[in-house]
Amino acid sequence: MRQLLLRPGAEELSYEIRGIVKKARQIEALGYPMTWENIGDPIQKSNHVPEWMKAIIADLLKEDKTYGYADSKGVLETRKFLAQVNNEKGGTQITAEDILFFNGLGDAIAKLYQFLIPTARIIGPSPAYSTHSSAEAAHANTAPITYKLDPDNQWLPDMEDLYLKVKYNPSIVGILIINPDNPTGMVYPKEVLEGFVKLAEEFNLLLIADEIYQNITYNGIKAVALAEVIGNRPAISLKGISKEFPWPGARCGWMEFYNREASVEFSKLCQTLENAKMIEVCSTILPQLAIPRIMSHPQYHGYREHANAQIGKRSELMSEILGEIPGIKFNPTQGAFYNTIVFDETLLHPNQSLPIEDSRLQSLLNSWLEDKNMPLDKRFVYYLLAAERICVVPISSFCSDLRGFRVTLLEENEEVFKNTFTRLGEAIKKYLNS
Numbered sequence: 001m002r003q004l005l006l007r008p009g010a011e012e013l014s015y016e017i018r019g020i021v022k023k024a025r026q027i028e029a030l031g032y033p034m035t036w037e038n039i040g041d042p043i044q045k046s047n048h049v050p051e052w053m054k055a056i057i058a059d060l061l062k063e064d065k066t067y068g069y070a071d072s073k074g075v076l077e078t079r080k081f082l083a084q085v086n087n088e089k090g091g092t093q094i095t096a097e098d099i100l101f102f103n104g105l106g107d108a109i110a111k112l113y114q115f116l117i118p119t120a121r122i123i124g125p126s127p128a129y130s131t132h133s134s135a136e137a138a139h140a141n142t143a144p145i146t147y148k149l150d151p152d153n154q155w156l157p158d159m160e161d162l163y164l165k166v167k168y169n170p171s172i173v174g175i176l177i178i179n180p181d182n183p184t185g186m187v188y189p190k191e192v193l194e195g196f197v198k199l200a201e202e203f204n205l206l207l208i209a210d211e212i213y214q215n216i217t218y219n220g221i222k223a224v225a226l227a228e229v230i231g232n233r234p235a236i237s238l239k240g241i242s243k244e245f246p247w248p249g250a251r252c253g254w255m256e257f258y259n260r261e262a263s264v265e266f267s268k269l270c271q272t273l274e275n276a277k278m279i280e281v282c283s284t285i286l287p288q289l290a291i292p293r294i295m296s297h298p299q300y301h302g303y304r305e306h307a308n309a310q311i312g313k314r315s316e317l318m319s320e321i322l323g324e325i326p327g328i329k330f331n332p333t334q335g336a337f338y339n340t341i342v343f344d345e346t347l348l349h350p351n352q353s354l355p356i357e358d359s360r361l362q363s364l365l366n367s368w369l370e371d372k373n374m375p376l377d378k379r380f381v382y383y384l385l386a387a388e389r390i391c392v393v394p395i396s397s398f399c400s401d402l403r404g405f406r407v408t409l410l411e412e413n414e415e416v417f418k419n420t421f422t423r424l425g426e427a428i429k430k431y432l433n434s
Contacts, residue, residue, distance in 0.1 A: 019397075020038050020381065020385075020391055020392075020393055020394075021038065021391070023364075023368060023382065023385055024036070024038075024385060024389075024391045026364055027361065027364065027385060027386065027389060030358070030360055030361065030364075032361075032389050033389065034389050034390075034391055035388075035389060035390045035391065035416075035420050036391050037390060037391055037392045037393075037407045037408050037420070038391045038392060038393050038408075039408070040182070040243060040248075040336075040337060040338065040408055040410065041248055041410070042243065042246035042248070042337075042410055043246065043248065043249075044410075045408070045410035045411045045412055046411070046412040046413060047246055047307075047410065047412055048412075049245070049246070049247070050299070050303055052297060052299055053245065053294055053297075053303075056290055056293045056294055056297070057286070057290055060286060060289050060290055060293075061286070063289075065285075065289075066285060066286055066289060067285075068285065069281055069282050069285070070101075070282040070283070070285045070288060071282065072274070072277050072278040072280075072281060072282050073097070073099065073100050073101065073274060073277060074099060074100065074101030074254060074282070074283065074288055075101075075285060075288040075289055076096060077292060078101075078288045078289065078291050078292055079096035079097075079099040079101075080096045081291065081292040081295070081296070082096075082099055082239075082254070082256070082291070083095050083096050083098065083099060085295070086225075086227055086256060089225055089227055089228050090228065091225065091227040091228035091229065091230065092227045092228075092230050092231070092235075092258045092259060094227075094256060094257070094258065098256060098257040098258070098260060099254055099255070099256055099257075100254060100255045100257070100270075100273060100274055100277060101252070101253070101254045101277075101282075101283040101288060102253050102254060102255070102277070102283055103251045103252070103253075103283045103284055104240065104242065104250075104251035104252060104253045105131075105210070105212055105238050105239075105240045105242070105253035106131055106251075106253075107251070107253070107283075108238055108253050108254070108255055109131050109132055109135050109210075109238070110135055111273060111276055111277075112135075112208070112236070112255075112273070113135040113136050113138070113139040114139060114276075115269065115272050115273065115276070116139055116173075116269075118139060118140050118141055119140075119171050120171065120173045120174075121136070121140055121145050121169070121171045121172045121173065121174075122136050122145075122172070122173070122174040122175070122176050122206075122208060123145045123146065123147055123162070123165060123166065123169075123172050123174070123175055123176065124136065124144065124145075124146055124147070124175075124176035124178075125146060125147060125148075125149050125157060125176065125177070125178060125181065126146035126147065126148055126149060126398070126399050126400045126401075127149060127183050127184060127340060127395050127398035127399065127400040127402065127406075128144065128146055128398050128399035128400070129178055129182045129183065129210070129398070130397065130398060130399065132176055132178070132210065133146070133398075133399040136176075144399055145165065145169065145172065146399055147161050147162035147165060147175075148161045148162075149181070149184060149186065151184075151329045151331060151340075151342045151402065152329065154186060154331055155181065155184040155185075155186035155331055155340070156186065156188075156189075156192060157188075157192065159192075159195055159199075162175070162199065163199060166199060166203050166205070167203070172203075172205070173205060173206055174205050174206035174207065174208055175196060175199065175200060175205055175206075175207055175208070176208045176209075176210065177193070177196055177207065177208070177209045177210070177226065178209075178210040179193070179209060179210070179211060179213075179214070179223060179224075179226070179335075180213040180214070180216065180217060180223055180334065180335025180336040181335070181336065182210075182213065182336050182338055183338045183340045183393075183395070183398055183406040184331070184333075184338070184339070184340045185315075185331075185333025185334060185335060185336050185337070185338050185339050185340070185409075186331070186333075186334060186335070187217055187221050187223050187334040187335040188223075188224070189224075190224045190228075190229065193224055193226065193229045194229050197229055197230060197231060197233060200233050201233060206233075206234050206235065206236070206263075206266060207226065207230065207233060207234075207235040207236075208235065208236045208238070209225075209226040209235065209236070209237045209238065210238045211223075211225060211226065211237050211238060211239050212238065212239055212240045212242065212243060212244075212253070213243060213244075213335055213336040213337075214239065215244050215304060215308075216243060216244060216307075216308060216311065216335055216336055216337065217308060217334060217335040218308040218309060218311050218312030218315065218334070218335070219312040219315060219316070219332075219334065221334040221335060223335055225237070226258070227256070227258060230258050230259070232259055232262055233258075233259060233262065234258065234259050234260065234262045234263045234266035235257075235258040235259065236255050236256065236257060236258070237255070237256040237258065238253065238254075238255060239253065239254055239255075239256065240252060240253030240254065241253075241287060241291060243336075243337070244304070245294060247287060250284070250286070250287035251284060251287075252283070252284060252287035252288060252291075255273065257270045310412070311337050311409050311410075314409045314411070314414075314417055315332055315333045315339075315409055316332070317414070317417060317418060317421070318332075318333075318339060318407075318409065318421055319332045321418070321421045321422055321425050322341065322421060322424070322425050322428075325425055325428055325429060326429075326432075327343060327344050327347045327428070327429075327432045328341050328342060328343055328344065328404070328428060329341070329342040329343075329344070329404075333409065337408055337409040337410050338406055338407070338408055338409065339406070339407055339408075339409065340395055340398075340404055340405070340406050341404050341405055341406075341407070341428075342395065342402050342403065342404035343376075343377065343380075343403050343404050343432075345376075345402075345403050347432050348376040348377075348380075348403060348432075349376070350376065350379065351434075352379075352380070352383075352431050352432070352434045353383060353431070353434050354383045354384070354386070354387035354388070354427055354430055354431055354434070355387065355430075356383075356386050356387050361386045361387075362386070364386065365382060365383065365385075365386040368382045369382060375394060375396035375403060376403055377394040377395055377396050377403035377404055377405060378394040378396060378397070380394075380405070380431055381393070381394045381405055383427075383431060384405075384424070384427055387427060388423050388424070388427050390420060390423065390424055390427075392405040392406060392407050392424075393405060393406045407421075407424070
């Protein structure tokens with residue numbers, strides 16, 4: 001080309017959660033079935049949408065308004081409904097005007113970082129959900145800034161690490177919180193959230209909370225919403241229906257703006273995001289129309305409680321299978337439906353392997369392993385693909401110096417779930433002892 005096409009930072013965009021699929025498809029093409037543990041798609045894991053929920057959507061499809069435009073900010077009655085849901089928690093109060101819909105949270109996240117000046121940095125957790133870390137890095141034209149989540153302390157944030165990074169980096173204007181967390185399955189206690197607020201007050205920062213898994217907690221744990229502790233600080237909550245209904249294909253998410261008049265700069269950001277949505281006209285209307293009808297349905301809370309209990313049961317099963325394996329750090333999950341398992345890095349080396357009988361698989365694997373600078377956890381993930389046909393995601397791809405992998409807790413069939421993680425556990429032991 002006569003000129004460069006990409007601006008600096010664009011190459012920071014990556015999504016190994018989907019990228020690993022290309023390798024897995026090569027194995028499928030050889031006739032092998034694949035066990036997918038790479039992505040949080042409940043539908044892919046035999047999760048059945050309830051008939052009453054399908055009936056609501058089917059009825060909406062009979063209404064002419066379903067096929068038209070919505071207000072640019074989103075369907076008004078839905079925004080009123082969601083504002084009431086927030087306000088019933090008793091924290092920061094909002095109105096329908098403080099809610100803005102997007103075509104999924106990926107769209108919302110991209111827009112949020114798009115309009116920040118490159119020198120304004122948002123520090124986020126590590127391990128990081130790659131949609132956030134990649135978008136933040138791309139907007140800043142450099143690597144993301146992160147604070148540590150500690151696998152030796154139930155994946156809770158290292159608040160001293162965060163404090164020092166904020167104190168000595170004046171370019172940081174905001175803190176990202178993912179609660180419940182993806183990829184670790186950790187849920188922030190109220191006192192930790194209050195610590196984030198205190199830090200934001202001291203350094204005059206914006207708080208951003210990805211709370212899409214807010215209603216997916218289990219085994220006696222409940223998530224505290226940012227709105228309950230934020231006080232008068234400016235903040236944004238990111239929410240959606242992809243996992244909770246579950247309806248990931250709806251691509252429906254929204255932002256909630258808290259205390260938008262507390263800061264002139266924050267008010268400008270909110271207005272800019274609204275203006276950008278007006279240029280696009282509106283987000284997809286069908287899922288927006290469905291939200292109040294589904295969430296106010298008499299069976300909804302029971303459905304969610306049962307689904308959460310099932311995830312909690314699978315969390316306990318995973319703990320029984322993987323919890324005592326030497327050479328890894330394992331933390332039981334509390335929310336969302338992921339777990340991140342970390343290797344003792346002193347036990348990893350580049351000569352480890354798993355037995356592979358099919359020469360075609362070995363040939364594929366050899367081609368994948370040609371990169372001599374490959375992180376050692378990705379090397380394990382590739383061996384697991386070839387040897388056991390289990391597709392997981394290396395934790396090094398979550399903007400982390402740790403070495404491990406992320407799995408899901410979504411498989412509805414208990415026998416399949418047990419079989420998958422028993423095979424995974426045996427593979428870990430063989431690999432570390434090879």
